Amino acid sequence: MxxxxxxxxxxIFYPETDDxxxxxxxxxRDYLIYAVxxxxxxxxxxxxxxxxxxxxxxxxxxxxQGVVSPDxxxxxxxxxxxxxxxxxxxxxxxxxxxxxxxxxxxxxxxDDVEKPALYAQLGVQExxxxxxxxxxxxxxxxxxxLHKGEYEPIPAQVLAGDEVSLRSEVLGLDLRLVTPGEEAVxxxxxxxxxxxxxxxxxxxxxxxxxxxxxxxxxxxQVEQALGDVEQAQLNAAARLLQRGLTPEEVAEILELPxxxxxxxxxxx
Numbered sequence: 001m002x003x004x005x006x007x008x009x010x011x012i013f014y015p016e017t018d019d020x021x022x023x024x025x026x027x028x029r030d031y032l033i034y035a036v037x038x039x040x041x042x043x044x045x046x047x048x049x050x051x052x053x054x055x056x057x058x059x060x061x062x063x064x065q066g067v068v069s070p071d072x073x074x075x076x077x078x079x080x081x082x083x084x085x086x087x088x089x090x091x092x093x094x095x096x097x098x099x100x101x102x103x104x105x106x107x108x109x110x111d112d113v114e115k116p117a118l119y120a121q122l123g124v125q126e127x128x129x130x131x132x133x134x135x136x137x138x139x140x141x142x143x144x145x146l147h148k149g150e151y152e153p154i155p156a157q158v159l160a161g162d163e164v165s166l167r168s169e170v171l172g173l174d175l176r177l178v179t180p181g182e183e184a185v186x187x188x189x190x191x192x193x194x195x196x197x198x199x200x201x202x203x204x205x206x207x208x209x210x211x212x213x214x215x216x217x218x219x220x221q222v223e224q225a226l227g228d229v230e231q232a233q234l235n236a237a238a239r240l241l242q243r244g245l246t247p248e249e250v251a252e253i254l255e256l257p258x259x260x261x262x263x264x265x266x267x268x
Contacts, residue, residue, distance in 0.1 A: 012062055014087065031198055039074060041211070050079065052073060057095070074170070075096050098171055099126070100130065124146065126168055128168070140177060165201070178197050
């Protein structure tokens with residue numbers, strides 16, 4: 001901290017960090033990053049939706065002890081901008097409508113007992129918990145929705161393949177537990193077999209939300225498939241030309257640009 005960052009006498013100081021590591025394990029960090037990334041991408045076109053995580057939220061002006069730092073949260077009705085901390089009195093009193101905590105050994109009691117009481121008091125509409133290792137939370141994914149000031153469990157739906165799905169009415173998305181595959185978020189192979197990966201799904205399309213890396217991988221797969229199709233067409237065109245068909249006939253049969261077929265003739 002430099003001299004310029006020290007608060008002036010009489011000014012209340014709201015810390016922006018507790019100097020503690022972000023998480024205690026790779027799975028906890030990876031799912032935190034995944035959830036923030038895909039939700040930011042999902043709400044990218046909505047300028048009054050703020051998605052963040054592992055950020056101090058101060059909910060009482062004048063009291064630096066009135067603070068909480070959810071792993072993942074979404075606030076509606078505030079600007080989408082970078083913040084060093086979130087102070088409700090500077091945001092028209094708005095608090096997160098959705099919170100997700102990635103439960104670990106050190107946070108299990110806080111996540112399951114203390115934080116629900118606080119979040120209900122603050123009026124957080126939906127509170128979800130997920131345990132990436134399936135060691136500390138039963139069931140592995142839990143959801144609660146605020147009703148008359150108290151949380152009620154969000155019922156889980158069991159889908160094909162034993163996938164478990166919970167609907168977030170706030171987000172308009174489904175949170176699902178799926179069998180980890182190549183696309184799973186860095187799920188270590190030595191985890192217990194019961195551990196399942198958390199994914200967000202759009203119930204309108206049935207599609208899962210992809211982070212940037214997954215989107216790029218999908219784009220490359222499409223490009224590869226298109227390249228394979230194009231090469232197959234060119235091979236077919238070459239064979240038809242060898243059989244005596246004119247370039248015009250080949251272009252019409254294969255629905256290829258005539259210039260492309262003529263290029264094969266010139267290349268031959």
